[in-house]
Structures are given as structure tokens and as C-alpha cells.
Amino acid sequence: MTGPATPAPYRPTDVVVALDVGGTGMKCALVRPDGGTVHAERHRTGAERGPSAVVASILDVAEGLAAKARADGLTPLALGVVVPGVVDEATGTAVWSANLGFRDVPLRALLGTRLGLPTALGHDVRAGGIAEARLGAGRGTRHVLFVAIGTGIAAAHVVDGSAFAGAHGAAGELGHIVVRPGGPRCGCGALGCLEAVASAAAVGRRYTALTGAAATAADVVDRAVGGEEAARQVWRETVEALADGLAIAQALYDAEVVVLGGGLAEAGADLLDPLGTALRRRLTFQTVPRLRRAALGDEAGCLGAALLALDALETLETR
Numbered sequence: 001m002t003g004p005a006t007p008a009p010y011r012p013t014d015v016v017v018a019l020d021v022g023g024t025g026m027k028c029a030l031v032r033p034d035g036g037t038v039h040a041e042r043h044r045t046g047a048e049r050g051p052s053a054v055v056a057s058i059l060d061v062a063e064g065l066a067a068k069a070r071a072d073g074l075t076p077l078a079l080g081v082v083v084p085g086v087v088d089e090a091t092g093t094a095v096w097s098a099n100l101g102f103r104d105v106p107l108r109a110l111l112g113t114r115l116g117l118p119t120a121l122g123h124d125v126r127a128g129g130i131a132e133a134r135l136g137a138g139r140g141t142r143h144v145l146f147v148a149i150g151t152g153i154a155a156a157h158v159v160d161g162s163a164f165a166g167a168h169g170a171a172g173e174l175g176h177i178v179v180r181p182g183g184p185r186c187g188c189g190a191l192g193c194l195e196a197v198a199s200a201a202a203v204g205r206r207y208t209a210l211t212g213a214a215a216t217a218a219d220v221v222d223r224a225v226g227g228e229e230a231a232r233q234v235w236r237e238t239v240e241a242l243a244d245g246l247a248i249a250q251a252l253y254d255a256e257v258v259v260l261g262g263g264l265a266e267a268g269a270d271l272l273d274p275l276g277t278a279l280r281r282r283l284t285f286q287t288v289p290r291l292r293r294a295a296l297g298d299e300a301g302c303l304g305a306a307l308l309a310l311d312a313l314e315t316l317e318t319r
Contacts, residue, residue: 010077016309017065017079017117020124020301021058023047023099027298028061030069030076031306035135037299039068051101058107059114066115078118079111080309082127082301088169092121095169098187120305120312125172126163127304128261128296129156133163135303136295137259145255145289147174147246150262152187153195157253175199179244198241200263207234221267238264239271243278250279250286261294268293 010033020027022045030039043061047054058081066076085097092108094100108121129146138144144158153175156163165171175195176188183192184202196202200217207215211230215223223231246258264271276291296303 011075013074014077015069015074016306016313017062017069017076017115018302018306018309019058019062019065019079019081020127020305021045021054021081021083021100022124022301023084026058026061027302028065029299029302029306030065030074031303033077033310035303035306037303038074039065039072040299040302041065045100047100051103051105054100054102055105055107055110059110062111063115066117076115076117078120078309078313079115080120080122080127080305080307080312081107081111082122082124082305082308083107084124086169087121087123087165089120089122089165092119094121118309118313118316120308122305122308123156123163123165123169123172124301124304125154126156126158126165127308128294128300129158129163129172129259129304130161130307131296131300131304132259132261132294133158134161134307136300137292138257141257143254143256144259145249145253145257146259146261146294147249148262149199149242149260149264151199151201153199153245153262155249157255174245174249177245177248179241179248194241194245198238198245203234203238203264206237207231210234217264218266221270225270235270236274239274239278242275243282246275246279247282247286250283250289254287255289257292258289259292259294261296261300265293 015030018029026043029037069076086095094102094105094107108119112119125148132138133144146156155172155174176193178192179194180192184196186193186196203217207220220231224235
């Protein structure tokens with residue numbers, strides 16, 4: 001996949017090192033300044049080993065990628081790393097991450113010292129939103145809301161290719177809008193959060209509670225399309241809850257395009273079509289946004305990390 005043409009200052013051998021660190025695995029790549037991936041690899045995060053071991057793995061993998069680039073005749077210019085949780089991008093600190101066990105980890109400084117490269121640290125969903133806005137389904141659009149619907153639900157508000165982190169690095173927690181007061185308890189402790197009723201994990205839980213049979217969200221979609229009434233009920237409830245959440249989001253953000261990513265978006269038209277209909281029913285004076293399925297798949301976070309690295313590099317060069 002490619003993005004805009006390579007800016008003049010860059011050479012054909014220039015790359016950035018990019019890591020998208022999740023609770024289970026790391027997606028890693030060497031990426032050209034035009035957005036093209038030169039080399040990609042994946043590693044286990046091993047979060048069960050504790051935060052110190054995870055940090056050590058991130059440092060080792062990043063250093064290994066930079067060495068790989070040099071061995072292949074490429075020049076690593078910068079490093080971008082994205083992680084889940086609360087991230088202070090200004091200080092380069094992973095403030096908190098339940099998935100990784102992080103608490104106030106100065107990750108940018110640690111990486112910069114280890115690799116000797118300009119380094120950017122960002123939030124995984126915001127980075128995915130930046131990639132979709134610049135290179136993917138939101139390309140050519142100024143106001144993009146990227147919504148990742150997987151085990152949890154989070155969003156990124158991207159304007160002119162830049163995502164807003166908020167005052168404390170916690171912007172975009174769309175999954176914790178309460179859409180069903182008194183509903184299922186969310187992992188955050190509240191009742192009826194969007195994440196607790198409409199995430200991919202919640203779809204499976206709701207189906208099991210209704211039928212006694214274990215199922216993934218993908219199973220539920222397949223069974224709903226096949227006409228099974230229990231699955232159809234769960235899917236209707238899911239779409240209605242997502243429409244409530246997006247109606248609130250549209251009132252707040254006034255997006256031109258809403259890009260849906262994460263595991264639940266794999267349902268494609270079986271999600272987008274009924275969700276678009278349900279959303280239009282809820283909006284009054286607001287402009288109805290275009291709904292699009294994410295184009296970059298699970299590479300979005302890694303590509304976003306690369307874009308953050310390039311942004312950091314260009315900021316240094318303009319000082």
C-alpha cells in the first residue's frame with residue numbers, strides 16, 4: 001500500500017522503524033516515507049511476564065529492526081511505537097495500560113537512548129486513525145472519526161491528518177459512553193457502557209447468555225445472516241447500541257467519514273448497512289456521516305506508528 005509521493009528530502013533507502021505493541025502480539029515493520037512497507041514481522045508480547053520484560057522485548061525488537069534495515073542497505077531515520085492505554089505523547093510516557101501492565105513508563109526516552117534515533121510514542125487507536133485518515137478509508141477527507149470495535153471499543157478524532165489526544169492523553173474512549181443505563185457491568189466499573197454491550201467480546205457473551213452455546217462475534221454474524229433468531233436478536237441489539245454511540249459521537253465531532261475497524265468491522269455490509277440505517281434514524285439536524293470499513297486492516301496501527309515517527313522527524317528538521 002502506498003501513500004503520498006515521497007517528499008524530496010528523503011532517499012530511496014530511507015525507512016522508519018515502526019512497532020504496534022498489543023496485549024498479545026507486536027506488529028512491526030520497516031516503512032518507507034511514502035507509506036510502503038519494506039519488511040514486516042510479528043512477535044509475541046508476552047505480557048504475562050510483567051511490564052519490565054515487555055519493555056525489554058520492545059527495546060530488543062526495535063533494535064533488531066534497525067539492525068535489519070542497515071544490513072539490507074537501508075537507513076533507519078526514526079522510530080515510532082504505539083501502545084494501548086493512556087499515553088502522554090508530549091512527554092513520551094506510557095501512563096497506564098491494563099493490557100501491558102504499564103504505569104508511567106518513559107518509553108520514548110528508553111527507546112531513544114537505546115537506538116539513538118528520533119522516537120515518537122503514540123496511542124494505538126489514534127495511530128490507526130491517523131493511518132486510515134492519511135492512507136486508508138478516510139484519505140482525502142479532512143474530518144475522520146476512526147472507531148475500532150474489537151475486544152473493546154475506542155475512537156480517534158482525526159482532523160487534517162492529526163489525532164487529538166485530549167488534555168490527559170485519554171481522548172476517544174467512545175467505548176465508555178453509557179448507552180444502556182443499568183446494563184452489563186463494564187471493565188471500567190460502570191454499567192451499560194457501549195463496550196460492555198456492543199464490542200466483539202460482548203456480542204459473544206450476549207449470545208452465550210441467551211442460548212447457552214459458546215460463539216464468537218463472527219459466529220453470531222454468520223448465524224444471523226443464516227436466519228437463526230437468537231443470533232438475529234443479538235445482532236440487532238448490537239447494531240442499535242452502536243448506532244446510539246455513533247449518534248452521540250456525531251453530535252460531538254461532526255465527522256465527514258466514520259471509519260469502522262477492528263474485528264467487528266470484518267462483518268462488512270452486514271454491519272455497515274443496518275448501522276447506517278439505524279444512525280440516520282437517530283440524527284435530526286446533524287449531517288449524516290459516510291460509514292466506511294477500514295482499509296488497512298490490522299496494519300493500521302503499525303503504519304500509524306511510522307507516520308508518527310516521520311512527523312517527529314519533520315518537526316525536528318523544522319526547528
